[in-house]
Amino acid sequence: MTRENIFKTYLEDPLLVEKNYISQEKIDKLKIIEQSGVKLIEVFKLAINGNIDGETEGVISRKINQYLNK
DSSP states (O other): OOHHHHHHHHHTOHHHHHTTSSOHHHHHHOOTTSOOSOHHHHHHHHHHHHHHTTOOHHHHHHHHHHHHTO
């Protein structure tokens, strides 16, 4: 699977729309390289990219924490 396929799989979770994190229209247009403005989705991207790049869990956690502390 490509990064984009994995990302789209996460975006298919109905809770994202039900909890008003993002609209379905925006999900349909969103690509992994674009900024969403939604912290939860940006965390998904960091985790996906880190995992595919072979980073350790600790490195991915630090990147996520840095992003959330901005």
